[in-house]
Amino acid sequence: MSPEKSQAYSISIGGLVQGVGFRPFVYRLAEEEGIRGWVRNDAEGVTLHIEGEQKALRRFQKRLRSEKPPLARIDSLLVKACQAQGLQSFHIVHSESREEKRVAVLPDMSLCDACLAEMHDPSNRRHHYPFITCTDCGPRYSILRTVPYDRPNTSMAAFEMCPACRREYEDPADRRYHAQPIGCWECGPRLSFWQKIDNRWQELDGADNPQTASEIFLEETTRRIEAGQIVAIKGLGGFHLVCDALNEAAVQRLRERKHRPAKPFALMMASLEAAEKLAAVNDRERELLCSKERPIVLLDKKEGEKTVAEAVAPGIGRIGLMLPYTPLHTLLLERLNRPLVATSANLSDEPILRDGEVLRQKLGDVVDAVLDHDREIVNACDDSVAQIIGDRVQWLRVARGIAPLSLTADSKNASAVLAVGANQKNTVALSLEDKIVVSPHIGDLNSIEAMEYFARTVETFRRFYDVSPEEIVCDLHPNYETTKWAKAFTIQNPKSKIHQVQHHFAHVLAVMAEHGYREKVLAFAFDGTGYGTDGTIWGGEVLLADTQGFERVAHLRPFRLLGGEKAIKEPRRVALALLFELFGLDEILAMENPTVRAFKPAEIRLLHQSWEKGLNAPIGSSMGRLFDGVASLAGVCQFQSYEGESGLRLEAWGSDGVAAESGFFEIDGDMIDWAPLVRALAMGERDTAHAFVAALTDLVAKVAERHPDFPIVLAGGVFQNRILLESCLAQPFAQRLMLSKFLPPNDAAIALGQLYYALQQI
Numbered sequence: 001m002s003p004e005k006s007q008a009y010s011i012s013i014g015g016l017v018q019g020v021g022f023r024p025f026v027y028r029l030a031e032e033e034g035i036r037g038w039v040r041n042d043a044e045g046v047t048l049h050i051e052g053e054q055k056a057l058r059r060f061q062k063r064l065r066s067e068k069p070p071l072a073r074i075d076s077l078l079v080k081a082c083q084a085q086g087l088q089s090f091h092i093v094h095s096e097s098r099e100e101k102r103v104a105v106l107p108d109m110s111l112c113d114a115c116l117a118e119m120h121d122p123s124n125r126r127h128h129y130p131f132i133t134c135t136d137c138g139p140r141y142s143i144l145r146t147v148p149y150d151r152p153n154t155s156m157a158a159f160e161m162c163p164a165c166r167r168e169y170e171d172p173a174d175r176r177y178h179a180q181p182i183g184c185w186e187c188g189p190r191l192s193f194w195q196k197i198d199n200r201w202q203e204l205d206g207a208d209n210p211q212t213a214s215e216i217f218l219e220e221t222t223r224r225i226e227a228g229q230i231v232a233i234k235g236l237g238g239f240h241l242v243c244d245a246l247n248e249a250a251v252q253r254l255r256e257r258k259h260r261p262a263k264p265f266a267l268m269m270a271s272l273e274a275a276e277k278l279a280a281v282n283d284r285e286r287e288l289l290c291s292k293e294r295p296i297v298l299l300d301k302k303e304g305e306k307t308v309a310e311a312v313a314p315g316i317g318r319i320g321l322m323l324p325y326t327p328l329h330t331l332l333l334e335r336l337n338r339p340l341v342a343t344s345a346n347l348s349d350e351p352i353l354r355d356g357e358v359l360r361q362k363l364g365d366v367v368d369a370v371l372d373h374d375r376e377i378v379n380a381c382d383d384s385v386a387q388i389i390g391d392r393v394q395w396l397r398v399a400r401g402i403a404p405l406s407l408t409a410d411s412k413n414a415s416a417v418l419a420v421g422a423n424q425k426n427t428v429a430l431s432l433e434d435k436i437v438v439s440p441h442i443g444d445l446n447s448i449e450a451m452e453y454f455a456r457t458v459e460t461f462r463r464f465y466d467v468s469p470e471e472i473v474c475d476l477h478p479n480y481e482t483t484k485w486a487k488a489f490t491i492q493n494p495k496s497k498i499h500q501v502q503h504h505f506a507h508v509l510a511v512m513a514e515h516g517y518r519e520k521v522l523a524f525a526f527d528g529t530g531y532g533t534d535g536t537i538w539g540g541e542v543l544l545a546d547t548q549g550f551e552r553v554a555h556l557r558p559f560r561l562l563g564g565e566k567a568i569k570e571p572r573r574v575a576l577a578l579l580f581e582l583f584g585l586d587e588i589l590a591m592e593n594p595t596v597r598a599f600k601p602a603e604i605r606l607l608h609q610s611w612e613k614g615l616n617a618p619i620g621s622s623m624g625r626l627f628d629g630v631a632s633l634a635g636v637c638q639f640q641s642y643e644g645e646s647g648l649r650l651e652a653w654g655s656d657g658v659a660a661e662s663g664f665f666e667i668d669g670d671m672i673d674w675a676p677l678v679r680a681l682a683m684g685e686r687d688t689a690h691a692f693v694a695a696l697t698d699l700v701a702k703v704a705e706r707h708p709d710f711p712i713v714l715a716g717g718v719f720q721n722r723i724l725l726e727s728c729l730a731q732p733f734a735q736r737l738m739l740s741k742f743l744p745p746n747d748a749a750i751a752l753g754q755l756y757y758a759l760q761q762i
């Protein structure tokens, strides 16, 4: 018998295979199987040439799929037999192609198990090192200045590798091969601690030995948090404001100093077990909490025993929990072993702070101390937020761990398009030849700082992906900052073309984009407010839409928003306007309900005048505002200090035993009339609020019956209401549902929808 002849194959792999340690993984596999050849990145993903014995090649291919690196995702794998070249070894081919440059802008990742184990190992040279990292974990996007993703292009350029780190970095067989943020006690980033003495910030002296200094700073942080102080801690994408979640006075102090009266704070928990003491956690939620993305997960508070300070999430039944995701957080939580409030460090309406010096300046009066470090955050990135509905993950904020989010385009995009999104919960989206990239959450564009952050993100994305957009897409709203920015952009770049897309249509298109769907859908776009094609405020819209356009087949009966923007902060104003639509002034003044009681009679008379004349009382058909109105009439919420508070309070007040309810909405032609609902509430039938969500589900079902031929899209911030979406998922029409996968139902999805529209027009 003669020895088996060498066989050879060429393998092309598509998916998320660049910048995730895929080539060194292939190298190690080839070494183990005694295979010769090479691997390199190319435009589509990764290409391999392998040659060797048939059996080894087969094993190799099997292991390629089953043992792939944790961050990799294989979408396609094409194998072709080819000519053996008589190669003697296996090597990694490095290229400097344009394609290689613009891929691999990956999200930051949570600490991996291998690094966690090393961090806890007293014999390891990175024992207790707060910046331990490898190819599978640690910062990416947040430290990246420009592409390609190489150490000199990151904020790690400031640290020169020690010989031991360099050896690991250069060894293809090492799990830190080309791990750009690699470092150790010897050569890597270090902690520092800042305190106020006589109202001036001073750095605490540590020790010459960095490990000793680190222990001192962690001890000092622990001591202060235990003493009820507020400490700013630098994490992956920005600073958190941290305090003891068990300490009522500390949490209250944080609320007062941050001028944030009621909006719930997220908590960081030492462990899954600790999280399960505070909240009811099911299997899917457990999986999400422990996932490599490590988002904040919204969970049901456990009833009964009082476990954390009431001020953490006052008046609502949900609580946002996350597990530590950096080595630093892990070390700290191990010492403190108690739930910590960990909220983004910012002034209201401003983006999360990423620089210690700026933080000490801006939040000097909010924090008592700062645990800082010298690895610069180049791109700020908030924590992601998600919840489980049914057995689906619904993302509510797409940021650390998941964004920048790349979606594979269903066909080659002809030109570069930039979509600038909405004014609230802003994100931007960019099209490349073969993919669409959505930025991390930028936030509400209500301040100069937020607009700067927006502009910086656009610039960063243009640089990362090396494109200058020829087409730009924005909302129809003339006063959106993003619309103004887009118009200014086209003036500066006369060759560029602008598209404007109606807000609710964009909500629907975003869902279609995620499914690569172009045909007609029946869509329910329920949200707070968006600019309609008729110049009024929309938000309770039923559209028949495809990628070319839409028909508004039904909408909520319009009502006035008394005081314009003020109506958003005061649900009682919305409720009063609903009453004005149905009853006479005297009738209302004689009513005994929570809304009427929330005003003085003179105020009601005055508001009635502006309602009659339409003074500062724009017309809107917003479902989000109807929620507010219901919350007011039910006596659950008259003023709201943060967006969505009324919905959360309604949810906390009555989420059990809601029977399917019909008759609260009447559909009359293209008008969805809420009059029966409001009449019942006005007469003091407070239980009606319980049935409100069920009535909405019934409404969706009725409209769906009228248009039986199309998939049903549910989009807009209202569908973040877990009870509503859960009840829709339990209906027969659920099998027709098309829901978002990665993008939130809220305005964060608008940029993607806008982009999808423009791509279909080109």
Ligand SMILES: [Zn+2]
Pocket: 111, 112, 113, 114, 115, 116, 132, 133, 134, 135, 136, 137, 138
């Ligand atoms: Zn790791």
Ligand SMILES: [Zn+2]
Pocket: 161, 162, 163, 164, 165, 166, 183, 184, 185, 186, 187, 188
């Ligand atoms: Zn080192």
Ligand SMILES: [Zn+2]
Pocket: 503, 507, 527, 528, 529, 530, 716, 717, 746, 747
């Ligand atoms: Zn919206």
